[in-house]
Amino acid sequence: MPTVLHAITGLSTGGAEMMLLKLVRAMDRERFRPIVVSLIDKGTLGERIEALGVPVFALGMQRRVSVLAGLRALGRIVAETRPDLVQSWMYHANLFASGAVIASRTRAPVLWNIRASLDGFANEKRSTAAAIRVGAWMSRLPRGIVYNSRASAHQHEEMGYLASRTEVIPNGFDCDEFHPDHEAGRTLRAELGLTNGDILVGCVGRHHPMKDHSGFLAAAAEAVRMDHRLHFVMAGAGVDRANPDLASDIARFGLDKRVHRLGERRDVPRLTAGLDIACSSSAWGEGFPNVIGEAMACGVPCAVTDTGDSASIVGDCGEVVPVRNPPALARAILTLAAMDPSRRAALGSAARARIVANFSIDAVARRYETYYRRFIGREH
Numbered sequence: 001m002p003t004v005l006h007a008i009t010g011l012s013t014g015g016a017e018m019m020l021l022k023l024v025r026a027m028d029r030e031r032f033r034p035i036v037v038s039l040i041d042k043g044t045l046g047e048r049i050e051a052l053g054v055p056v057f058a059l060g061m062q063r064r065v066s067v068l069a070g071l072r073a074l075g076r077i078v079a080e081t082r083p084d085l086v087q088s089w090m091y092h093a094n095l096f097a098s099g100a101v102i103a104s105r106t107r108a109p110v111l112w113n114i115r116a117s118l119d120g121f122a123n124e125k126r127s128t129a130a131a132i133r134v135g136a137w138m139s140r141l142p143r144g145i146v147y148n149s150r151a152s153a154h155q156h157e158e159m160g161y162l163a164s165r166t167e168v169i170p171n172g173f174d175c176d177e178f179h180p181d182h183e184a185g186r187t188l189r190a191e192l193g194l195t196n197g198d199i200l201v202g203c204v205g206r207h208h209p210m211k212d213h214s215g216f217l218a219a220a221a222e223a224v225r226m227d228h229r230l231h232f233v234m235a236g237a238g239v240d241r242a243n244p245d246l247a248s249d250i251a252r253f254g255l256d257k258r259v260h261r262l263g264e265r266r267d268v269p270r271l272t273a274g275l276d277i278a279c280s281s282s283a284w285g286e287g288f289p290n291v292i293g294e295a296m297a298c299g300v301p302c303a304v305t306d307t308g309d310s311a312s313i314v315g316d317c318g319e320v321v322p323v324r325n326p327p328a329l330a331r332a333i334l335t336l337a338a339m340d341p342s343r344r345a346a347l348g349s350a351a352r353a354r355i356v357a358n359f360s361i362d363a364v365a366r367r368y369e370t371y372y373r374r375f376i377g378r379e380h
Contacts, residue, residue, distance in 0.1 A: 001032065006024070011038045011044065016089050020036070022361050026172070037056075037059065038056065039074070075103035079105070085376055090115055098141040119285065139161045144167050149308045153168050169371065172361035173290075175356050180352065184274035185274045186274075202235070202295075204235045204294075206237040207238030207243055212282055212305075214249050216326075219330040220253070223333045230333070269298070272291075278300045279329070281304075286310060298348075301347045302351070303336060305322065306321065307323050319335055
């Protein structure tokens with residue numbers, strides 16, 4: 001049985017990290033044995049991956065471990081586990097994986113995995129921008145580069161990533177875990193002290209400038225002036241009452257009684273299924289946003305900004321608006337809110353059917369397996 005070593009920057013809750021969790025859960029364990037290495041720590045997802053019977057190693061690089069020491073540590077793990085293939089995830093881990101395989105003197109093929117769109121460097125951390133630029137120069141080292149969106153692949157090829165290495169495999173969604181649940185709407189309203197007449201608009205995602213929570217709140221303030229039934233549910237790491245920037249924006253827009261900050265949740269499927277409308281307000285950097293596919297799998301229509309492959313995911317099953325345009329996002333929310341409930345439900349059913357047909361995690365896992373066998377070089 002071939003071993004696939006997955007190297008990832010960290011295991012905190014995020015799009016790439018959640019996709020890795022879903023992938024190792026869905027791949028055929030009789031054909032592939034996964035190992036996971038985090039450059040930082042085990043984060044919030046390490047235990048969940050270990051619970052699947054998958055070994056997880058953490059290098060602790062966030063604790064000021066030097067780059068050289070980190071390369072050596074990853075190289076030792078590669079040398080000891082002798083993987084048949086190394087799949088890295090995100091810019092820093094991509095560079096580390098290629099360097100570690102060279103240092104370990106093994107011959108395992110390395111595949112990179114890039115999960116973000118590339119909208120310039122103004123909004124990137126200095127270290128991330130450097131990793132992206134170095135990645136373009138080193139893109140001849142991996143045997144293949146997996147992108148989760150066509151937009152991302154095109155953008156990276158434009159800046160020098162080797163086009164002949166490109167493979168596009170979209171994110172996959174567990175349509176059993178994320179499914180329509182009418183009871184979820186009732187329990188979520190009860191939790192928030194709301195009534196059946198209120199319309200819940202959700203924005204799920206960690207607090208980060210790329211998610212443009214300020215833009216979402218600006219759109220919320222404009223939309224609620226036109227439709228007093230609207231309430232806005234926000235969830236994700238850092239999206240809570242302890243966040244001063246979020247509190248300042250909510251107060252500035254006069255939304256104290258309309259915005260419900262729930263922080264990081266373990267019941268995201270129930271929370272998502274309880275919404276009437278889901279939003280993704282990201283301003284840049286998205287490749288293939290998980291939150292959009294998860295909401296659609298729950299039968300929830302979406303209003304999203306046009307970044308990465310968001311528009312192609314939604315298709316004609318929701319509303320797509322330009323980035324950094326709160327008035328346009330407000331209009332999209334109002335369009336969906338104004339629909340008769342039966343029409344909105346029909347749109348949500350079409351959204352779920354679109355995800356089931358095109359982006360189920362089982363189908364995506366089979367695509368990864370087929371792709372991996374190409375490099376392992378034998379059938380299993």
